[in-house]
Amino acid sequence: QVHLVESGGGSVQAGDSLRVSCAASGFTFRNYNMAWVRQAPGKGTEGVAVIDGPGTTTYADSVKDRFTISRDNVQNTLSLQMSDLKPEDTAMYYCAVLKKFPRSSDWYRPEQIEALLRTWGRGTQVTVSS
Numbered sequence: 639q640v641h642l643v644e645s646g647g648g649s650v651q652a653g654d655s656l657r658v659s660c661a662a663s664g665f666t667f668r669n670y671n672m673a674w675v676r677q678a679p680g681k682g683t684e685g686v687a688v689i690d691g692p693g694t695t696t697y698a699d700s701v702k703d704r705f706t707i708s709r710d711n712v713q714n715t716l717s718l719q720m721s722d723l724k725p726e727d728t729a730m731y732y733c734a735v736l737k738k739f740p741r742s743s744d745w746y747r748p749e750q751i752e753a754l755l756r757t758w759g760r761g762t763q764v765t766v767s768s
Contacts, residue, residue, distance in 0.1 A: 640664045640757050647762030654723050658762050660716040660733030668711035671736040674738045675751055675758070676729035682748030683755075686731070687718060690739050698746035700726075723766045734758035750755045 639665035646658040674686040689695045695707055706719040716733050733752070736757040742749055 640735065641760030642689040642735070642757070643735075644731065644733050644759045644762040647731060647764045649765040649767065650723055652724055652766055652768045654766070655719070655721040656723060656764060657720070658731050658764065660759060662714045662716065662733070662735075667709075667714040670756075671739045672707075672708060672709060672716045673734045673736050673751075673754075674716070674731055675734050675755070676693060676727075676731045676764075681729075683732075683752055684729075685740070685746030685754075686749035688736065688740055688745075689716070695738070695739070696740060696745070700746075720764070723764075725766050725768045728766050730761040730765060732758045732761045732765050737738045 643661045643665045650656050668691050671690045673688040675683050676686050677683050685698055686701055687697045689707045689709050704722045709718045736754045737756050
């Protein structure tokens with residue numbers, strides 16, 4: 639079955655960089671749209687970044703120009719390079735398989751991204767202090 643295992647989270651200071659990764663197994667990774675989503679305490683799930691099989695990407699406005707999503711279709715891994723981290727980036731970050739590539743401009747909002755989720759991992763915590 640589908641297995642997604644995130645790693646690389648931690649506690650950092652504002653302005654620092656951090657890379658989180660996801661090891662995928664149990665499905666043909668290269669055929670699926672993959673995403674990073676996050677959830678802060680008391681808030682809904684927020685889309686962060688999406689990448690399709692060949693490498694087309696889209697980002698939430700809040701992380702554009704700071705975060706970079708990438709994938710390795712040989713190693714079956716998904717990564718998120720985060721720079722210039724802010725306290726509002728504090729959340730549990732989840733690797734997810736999507737039903738389809740998002741088309742709407744507000745795809746990252748909870749009511750939009752939750753409808754696109756197929757499955758997700760257990761998450762890795764990212765905490766950014768000011």
